[in-house]
Amino acid sequence: MTTDDYMSDPTSFPAVRAEHPLDYWISPELARVSPPTAPSRLRQLADAQGTLAAAWSSAIGSGPLLLLAGGFGSALSGDPAWVLILGLLGAALTALGLVSWKRVRSTLPNTDRILIARGPGSARGGVTMVSVLALILAGILATALPGTASRGTAALLALGGAYVLFLALLxxxxxxPSVVLGRARRSFRRRVQTDPGLRAAVEGDLAVWRDPHGNAAYGPL
Known part of the structure; x- marks a missing residue:
């Protein structure tokens, strides 16, 4: 099958891939003419890696959130133990997330394990979900606002701070994670082109991989 044949029918993948180098399979042009849902080994690798990276991105983001929550708790209670304990936990979580993030993005994932992402898979979906949840909580808190206001400014600040923390948690x-997932394939392509170690791993996979269930091709991405 020639490249022209593929371009005329993107769902028909060639059974023999040895004649195509990695640059052919990762080319943006090939991806543009292929349906986004069409399966390929490269997409499987990119999506699995993106799912793992998205999980660790939550850990990275949750570290500063713990520090913020500790500071908020200390400000309300006057006890510095909150910020000290949660700050240390947050720093450890962020450090673990950063190390794991870098490791995940520089190696090929184990695709034998089934990874399920239960959140939105795009930035737009993430913004929509966060906005809906934020509005729901705002409506609930609005019903408590009169009673909270009657208890003074401190109670209002506590309520507002709790809402801000909830938004940060969302x-x-x-x-x-939804932004990371939405950019998984583009990010994978860029790193394959710029990271010699990752590129070598993908080229090694290309040399030995065969579709165990049919005739799926190695790309597009």
Whole structure:
């Protein structure tokens, strides 16, 4: 099958891939003429890696959130233990997330394990979900606002601070991972082109991989 044949029918993948180098399979032009849902080994690798990276991105974002929550708790209670304990936990979580993030993005994922992402898979979906949840909570808190206001300024500040923390939690657990997932394939392509170690791993996989269930091709991405 020639490249022209493929371009005329993107769902028909060639059974023999040895004649095509990695640059052919990762080319943006090939991806543009292929349906986004068409399966390929490269897409499987990119999506699995993106799912793992999205999970660790939540850890990275949750670290500063713990520090913020600790500071908020200390400000309300006057006890510095909150910010010290949660700050240390947040720093450890962020450090673990950063190390794991870099490791995940520089190696090929184990695609034998089934990875399920239960959140939105795009930035638009993440923004939509966060906005809906934020509005729901705002409506609930609005019903408590009169009673809270009667208890003074401190109670209002506590309520407002809790709402801000909730928004930050939504951003760390939903919005940031959804952005990572939405950019997984483009990010994978860019790193294959710029990271010699990752490129070597993908080329090694290309040399030995065969579709165990049919005739799926190695790309597009």
């Amino acid at each position: 951003a760390a657990l939903i919005l940031v």
